[in-house]
Amino acid sequence: MDQERAKAAFDIRELTYLLDGGKKVTELKERMMLELERDPLFKMHDIHDISKDELRERTMQKFSSLLHHLQNEPVDQFRKRMEVVSMLDPGFWTRFGVHYGLFIGALQSNATPGQLGYWFEKGALSLNGLVGCFAMTELGHGSNVPGLETTATFDEASDQFIIHTPTLTATKWWIGGAAHSATHSTVFAQLMVNGKCYGTKCFVVQLRDPKTYACMPGVNIGDIGKKMGRDGIDNGWIQFTNVRIPRGNMLMKHTKVSRSGAVKEPKLQQLTYGALLQGRVAMVVDSGNVSKKALAIAIRYAAVRRQFSSSDSTIETKLLDYPIHQRRLMPLLAQTFAMLFTGSEMTTMYNEMMQRLENAKPGDSDLDEVMETLKETHSTSAGLKAFCTWNCLETIEQCRQACGGHGYSAYTGLAGMYQDFAVQCTWEGDNTILTLQAGRYLISSYREAMKGKKLSPGVGYLNRLDQLIGKKCQVKELEDLLRPEIIIEGWQVVCANVVKNAAKEFEAHLARGKKPDDAYEECSQSRLYAAKLHTFGYLYHRFVDGVAKVSDDLKLVLDSVSLLYGLYTIEENAGAFLQYEYFSPKQIEFIREKTNALCKVVREQAIPLVDSFNLSDFMINSPLGRADGNVYEHYFDQVKRSNPQGEHPYFQRIIKPLIERKSEADDEEEDDEAAGLESEDEDEDEEEE
């Protein structure tokens, strides 16, 4: 490992500062990692062996530790802490986030200032006597919020709403925190006033008595039980049977219901872009962060593990020195950097936009432009959320397989990481549905561009279709293919083509008389394809933009990494580049060779790059990913510590009777004799014996 570290051709610490966003952030994160490591509530060594019930208890116990920090440090700092926690213990992060992200978030989005103050005063912020959850999805209804079945019927006589679950499929399902944690819930239900349905609105419903945690009358709650991962979260189901709540528990920032049952709907559809966008950008960052951890394990292990010897050596070869192993891991390492740079650039963009939007007043001259960029970023982020979470899940699995048999052990960490991360492909918008949304936006942008509208920068290439469609890559030397501007142009040409094709397909369906929604469905495979290529092109572009800004010392290594990412993604999508003839077969062949060569280049810096992630051994929590490279000792220690040697647990009860049983043939013979029967082929039997 020292050998590998000696190869560093850049200042590792500087790269850490760059990735973290500055020296101060790095030091803050280091302090937090240490605090977590020394916090007995966060002990991690036994996490793979405790039961779901123990895990849930321990997860709840951690609340007190985080609450302390929440009340004693600035909110930005606390956010950073939660980011660190999310990498260490995603189950706890989610459970804590149900109250502080989802429940409080729903109040902030839907409550009037007065209502917000009321709930904060009741203890919502400080978790005093009030723990919240977020009841949106139902057993029969996931992403389709307008299709929810739960009803909230206004009863004028009592000035109350009656919350009711009319069918089995209306049962609130997957509700994090419902099974054990929550006293209150924000509930999404169809607002019914005087027999008329006004669509899905948000209500606060008390679920339990905070003094006893007994369910309130009419509230029936159960446990969803065992999941693929994140078992520290107590997901539950809830059925409401004519539960009455005061009228004021409807959150009335947007739609209002008066004492007399008059419903006042908002003039404009509320702007929900912001909140969704923030969640998605966070998941791009998270995909980068979790990939870091997975790659730290697989790459460090590959620098230590030796297998087979080359023809002229007696010592076995390091996995990392095998070209095929470099091919398995180096592109994924490059992709991780692409996600990290993109996440960081998107965060900046998001913050700037939200600031502009918050200060905006109706009639502001730049409001249209801001809204346009917001819409574009909103759609792009849908694609990014989908492909980055898919990328990360795939990275974890590839890292797991790259560790061979040891990747299947729970203690090496990658199995659990997969199980915990897998849900990210579904929640906050199913990935496939999000890609379709992104694709739909691309089609409509194309159609607007054709009408002469100037699009926002992220899809600006659609304003230059006549330059891009049919364009072939024109370079004098094959080496010129490695210039970022050529690769960016290539992506734009390919994306312009696939978006155009998807739009043409859409229009053909319209021309055949389909309604727009149905026409969109029919071209959904093309939408997905367009969204995929657009997203990969976007990631590369943001990565290159980010690298352009860094200091010379880091630029050299990051140029290799970003070029590897660019070439690798072209190779992966070679079909599209050849289909639209931007690259020739010969050029693609060159790109393939260069990808191999770059894997070797990046491999030389692999350990320093992984070191720059600056994750402590405690955070990585895998013996294979130990910084000291002493993997076998740590692994053996972990296995022995988790499985103490001792008495055989079931020899007497199960094995002894099995291996000392009389043979069944003997039994049968005895039975036969007892029954006075003679075997038909008795003679034969005897001969055989």
Added chain:
Amino acid sequence: MDQERAKAAFDIRELTYLLDGGKKVTELKERMMLELERDPLFKMHDIHDISKDELRERTMQKFSSLLHHLQNEPVDQFRKRMEVVSMLDPGFWTRFGVHYGLFIGALQSNATPGQLGYWFEKGALSLNGLVGCFAMTELGHGSNVPGLETTATFDEASDQFIIHTPTLTATKWWIGGAAHSATHSTVFAQLMVNGKCYGTKCFVVQLRDPKTYACMPGVNIGDIGKKMGRDGIDNGWIQFTNVRIPRGNMLMKHTKVSRSGAVKEPKLQQLTYGALLQGRVAMVVDSGNVSKKALAIAIRYAAVRRQFSSSDSTIETKLLDYPIHQRRLMPLLAQTFAMLFTGSEMTTMYNEMMQRLENAKPGDSDLDEVMETLKETHSTSAGLKAFCTWNCLETIEQCRQACGGHGYSAYTGLAGMYQDFAVQCTWEGDNTILTLQAGRYLISSYREAMKGKKLSPGVGYLNRLDQLIGKKCQVKELEDLLRPEIIIEGWQVVCANVVKNAAKEFEAHLARGKKPDDAYEECSQSRLYAAKLHTFGYLYHRFVDGVAKVSDDLKLVLDSVSLLYGLYTIEENAGAFLQYEYFSPKQIEFIREKTNALCKVVREQAIPLVDSFNLSDFMINSPLGRADGNVYEHYFDQVKRSNPQGEHPYFQRIIKPLIERKSEADDEEEDDEAAGLESEDEDEDEEEE
């Protein structure tokens, strides 16, 4: 669901017979499924909620049930039973297979007839007082058997071998059955006689006293503990410290050691192709079988689940009616059939070859040809094992994601299926290493073909390179692209090109002075790519061959399915078809459209096709995959049954103190007062309050 079944355009039962290999086999499997369902030891409804320790006990208990059948039915029938069991309970299947497959298999491959008889008499066949395991892999050594470190040193004085673990990395690791089950093990160790090492040989070592299950002197065993899946298997680690065994415990079918320490090595390298090949073909079949189960769940759920409504309907649309959902699942369904047909054809080929080989005598005129075909099938099966297990793992994950949030519940079965199956990509040869072996064989075949050698049928296209390289697809009408012979030719052209390229790369490295092994390493990415395309082409070819044989009634539907598979795999590998210009961009575009269209066609028959898999609800063990389509009720029942409502488990202990705590601000103030300190900005504080 009835609606969907009414669409059947073929006789479902006939297809079941075809897939199973005849009516009798179907009926046999039905009987076995019923027997398992009624066997209390095989209860499955609580399997997701019991602990690893409980699961292991229950797994061991099942031995008695299977032993009964093993001793009372013909071996072919018992094999079929084990195939059924493997789909229901892969953990048990493995644990049982450790003794009957690995341990007995090692005896059969390595023992002399006398030794085999000795161990059978001691109870190895009947499991009387003797349970075996198979100790090959070591902590620091997986696939590399010649690199194992454990030693077996002959001690002439005592006529014994001394089995010894010299280092930590030599610890036997992952040994199934070692932690709790086994009394004996076949141990692979370096044979040392008079200071000379003769390489890895196989020895039988007693691990435990069968009367007490205490470890024998010098034998140190521990539990490997928690894994990603298959927790019913008690994998263990073993360290030997100068353990003495009689000389006769070395299995001497091949190498022999005499009383005086004379070592007689076999003249010819033993032929191990057969055993390896059988295992790989079994894994192709298994990949098909597990995919069946996953798709039965996802497709039946998609036929019931409704989400969002189309523009002109109030009732929500079935997932299965969305073009994108058809795109997610139908190609995987087609691929499953491809694996099933290929597995069945390979099994026949294998049996024929082994029969020819068993009857062969040295000097037989056709021996060379048989050996050539065996070598080819051996290599092809390496690629098939790798890509089919990868396909299956991907299918499970895609099915899981296609079930949305419910796919994340343990009770819907897909999460556990993934966790259990994942190990198949590593064991019996790590997939990546196997693809490289397959690629190496392709390169050497190419080089032999260039020298004029006639290759065996599976790689016969390499004898026609001059016809294939540079060939473009010549069809009058685009519709002609849908003819199987065109697709087969396309695969051959593409494979001929990639194999040639890999071989050229290999030769270029040789020319630069690399040794062959190193040259192979350097072109490993090209080897992997060649093996991938060869394997997919092979799967399609076998699928088409298989379908050509079926009756007219089934042919129509299977033609659609096999065409979908062919077009889908071309689309997935469009880069290669465009790179070598077999298809033009326009033709690829047509193939893309037709793939969409075929997904719709196959979707119409999706439920009948899934029904033809003939898996009982008990076998599928997922409420989402219920044959009656009543998914929500079964799912809710399962969740309630597994998680009975009751007292809150930790309100008093954990939550109450948390939500009723005094605020820390109060505490601090009190502390300050007690310490006699004044807050610096006391005034401000008061103002804020």
